[in-house]
Amino acid sequence: MTGESEANGKSSLMFEMGITEREIAQRKAFLEFGETDIAALTGIHDLAQQYANPVIEAFYRHLLAFDETREFFRDAKVLEKVRNLQRSYFLDLTGGEYGEAYVENRLKIGAIHEKIGLPVKSYLGMYNFYLRSVADRLFAAYQDAPSEALKAYQALLKVVFLDIGLSIDTYIQQREQLIRTQRDAIRELPTPVLQVRERLLILPVVGELETHRARQLTEQLLNSISSTRAKVAIVDITGVPLVDSKVANHLLQTVSAARLMGATVILTGLSSQIAQALVAIGVDLSEVKTTVDLQSGLEEAEALLGYHLLPPAERSRPT
Amino acid sequence: MTESVRVAIGSDIDIVRARQQVRTLAKEVGFTSSELTLIVTALSELARNIVEYARSGEIILDQICQGTRRGLSITARDGGPGIADIDLAMRDGYSSGKGLGLGLPGTKRLMDDFEITSEVGHGTQVKVTKWTH
Amino acid sequence: MKSPILKLGPNLIVSLNSEMTDSDLLELQAVLVAEVGRFRSKGVILEVTTLEVMDSFAARTLRNLAQAVGLRGAQAVIVGIRPEVALAMVQLGLEQRLSGVHTVLDLEEALGVLNREKAEVDPQ
Numbered sequence: 091m092t093g094e095s096e097a098n099g100k101s102s103l104m105f106e107m108g109i110t111e112r113e114i115a116q117r118k119a120f121l122e123f124g125e126t127d128i129a130a131l132t133g134i135h136d137l138a139q140q141y142a143n144p145v146i147e148a149f150y151r152h153l154l155a156f157d158e159t160r161e162f163f164r165d166a167k168v169l170e171k172v173r174n175l176q177r178s179y180f181l182d183l184t185g186g187e188y189g190e191a192y193v194e195n196r197l198k199i200g201a202i203h204e205k206i207g208l209p210v211k212s213y214l215g216m217y218n219f220y221l222r223s224v225a226d227r228l229f230a231a232y233q234d235a236p237s238e239a240l241k242a243y244q245a246l247l248k249v250v251f252l253d254i255g256l257s258i259d260t261y262i263q264q265r266e267q268l269i270r271t272q273r274d275a276i277r278e279l280p281t282p283v284l285q286v287r288e289r290l291l292i293l294p295v296v297g298e299l300e301t302h303r304a305r306q307l308t309e310q311l312l313n314s315i316s317s318t319r320a321k322v323a324i325v326d327i328t329g330v331p332l333v334d335s336k337v338a339n340h341l342l343q344t345v346s347a348a349r350l351m352g353a354t355v356i357l358t359g360l361s362s363q364i365a366q367a368l369v370a371i372g373v374d375l376s377e378v379k380t381t382v383d384l385q386s387g388l389e390e391a392e393a394l395l396g397y398h399l400l401p402p403a404e405r406s407r408p409t
Numbered sequence: 410m411t412e413s414v415r416v417a418i419g420s421d422i423d424i425v426r427a428r429q430q431v432r433t434l435a436k437e438v439g440f441t442s443s444e445l446t447l448i449v450t451a452l453s454e455l456a457r458n459i460v461e462y463a464r465s466g467e468i469i470l471d472q473i474c475q476g477t478r479r480g481l482s483i484t485a486r487d488g489g490p491g492i493a494d495i496d497l498a499m500r501d502g503y504s505s506g507k508g509l510g511l512g513l514p515g516t517k518r519l520m521d522d523f524e525i526t527s528e529v530g531h532g533t534q535v536k537v538t539k540w541t542h
Numbered sequence: 543m544k545s546p547i548l549k550l551g552p553n554l555i556v557s558l559n560s561e562m563t564d565s566d567l568l569e570l571q572a573v574l575v576a577e578v579g580r581f582r583s584k585g586v587i588l589e590v591t592t593l594e595v596m597d598s599f600a601a602r603t604l605r606n607l608a609q610a611v612g613l614r615g616a617q618a619v620i621v622g623i624r625p626e627v628a629l630a631m632v633q634l635g636l637e638q639r640l641s642g643v644h645t646v647l648d649l650e651e652a653l654g655v656l657n658r659e660k661a662e663v664d665p666q
Contacts, residue, residue, distance in 0.1 A: 315647070321651075350623050351623050352646035353647060421563040421564035432594070443626035443629055445626070446595060449595045450595050515633070519633050
């Protein structure tokens with residue numbers, strides 16, 4: 091057992107989902123799943139082995155009776171394979187071993203069902219079918235000792251709910267993973283550097299501008315200035331919902347660096363909220379050319395390019 | 410993989426040599442070209458402080474590994490006059506010599522971690538670290 | 543490592559490289575200030591395209607150089623500060639120190655700036 095969990099090492103689902111040994115213990119404690127339950131479950135293991143095949147037969151008959159679930163078992167080969175897996179799943183319920191390897195196995199099963207797209211409602215329905223068919227056979231076998239049967243059944247309920255908890259978590263985990271990936275994708279969305287005309291670049295920034303992306307934007311802008319010999323670059327932040335002081339300072343640094351290289355950056359599209367927020371937090375953008383929108387930014391840029399052989403200081407000198 | 414390099418600093422030619430050394434080591438760690446420039450600039454400032462204020466000292470470059478993070482640290486050590494008021498020296502615009510007074514706070518901005526210890530009459534040690542992102 | 547000073551019409555051109563020591567930089571400053579007088583140059587182009595680092599010493603020396611040649615009637619223009627070098631300079635807090643010095647993207651622009659300058663000073 092330990093060998094297996096060690097072999098799985100850090101790539102195991104348990105590790106990915108942050109389910110530690112302690113977490114497993116807490117889940118079991120909450121279900122009040124203890125030694126007596128384990129004893130009760132192993133006590134019906136022989137019975138389980140005896141009925142495994144008929145229960146699973148009935149189980150698949152039920153599954154195949156509904157269009158929605160039949161969809162998943164079209165292929166006869168697949169059906170045969172899952173039938174065997176289902177059998178070992180069923181027998182593990184009363185196997186007496188509910189440690190890390192058990193949990194890892196349950197997570198894997200949950201993940202597989204999530205992957206093939208089986209809806210949670212069908213998944214829960216399947217558990218309910220299991221419990222009903224086991225209950226029927228269990229109480230029939232223990233006709234003379236119904237309290238024994240009840241004890242075993244309650245232990246089974248606990249372990250099944252442990253399983254359900256784990257498999258639902260795999261569904262949630264996969265969804266969260268998806269959300270994270272999509273969020274990262276949005277975050278990593280590169281800002282295009284558009285050359286509008288000779289020596290004029292426009293960077294329309296859309297979306298949240300956090301530190302990592304701001305840094306990327308800086309490198310992209312400065313490298314583009316260098317490679318296209320741009321004299322003026324317009325950074326339009328109309329599509330940026332929020333600018334905090336950190337990002338504002340980053341923009342300031344970018345503007346200064348561009349100036350050192352010999353280019354002017356014009357910041358356009360500061361919303362009234364952003365403008366007021368920046369003033370309120372004390373960010374000084376007076377050194378930066380800013381205009382209210384892209385159009386006035388372009389006009390400013392063209393004026394600059396028209397003058398571009400005259401240094402700024404010369405423009406104010408009387409002729 | 411983890412390498413430590415010691416460079417003696419005694420004159421301005423050593424600053425140039427130390428810059429080349431740190432560039433090579435930082436490249437091995439896997440820093441981007443702009444990070445590389447920040448590191449080399451920080452080293453240049455620290456090495457110059459040694460030459461300017463203590464005349465001689467040494468710089469130790471270490472490639473470091475912490476979990477999945479990789480980094481590079483620069484330790485600049487000298488037996489010079491030391492800094493009496495570190496808080497003051499860390500203020501932008503403060504100058505105790507011919508420098509622009511930007512050395513220390515500027516260097517701190519270039520790097521991720523910054524530690525300084527100094528004893529008047531015994532010398533100064535500055536350790537800065539940059540981590541890969 | 544020292545760099546040759548090239549004379550192109552009324553301008554002097556010099557390339558700075560990463561192997562230059564502080565003394566080399568100071569020497570370059572002294573030589574350029576002298577040469578500007580000798581050739582009665584109107585412009586000094588400091589080309590830094592291959593310079594991989596510009597620390598506080600280099601920035602201060604370039605500023606002093608620009609001011610000194612300015613006093614002798616020539617304008618200094620810094621050409622080709624690399625993107626990553628510019629960013630490091632800003633983070634170090636050096637951009638203010640170079641605020642009086644003209645920086646441009648390439649040689650062509652530098653010559654353009656200097657020629658325009660000359661045309662304005664020269665009534666012809």
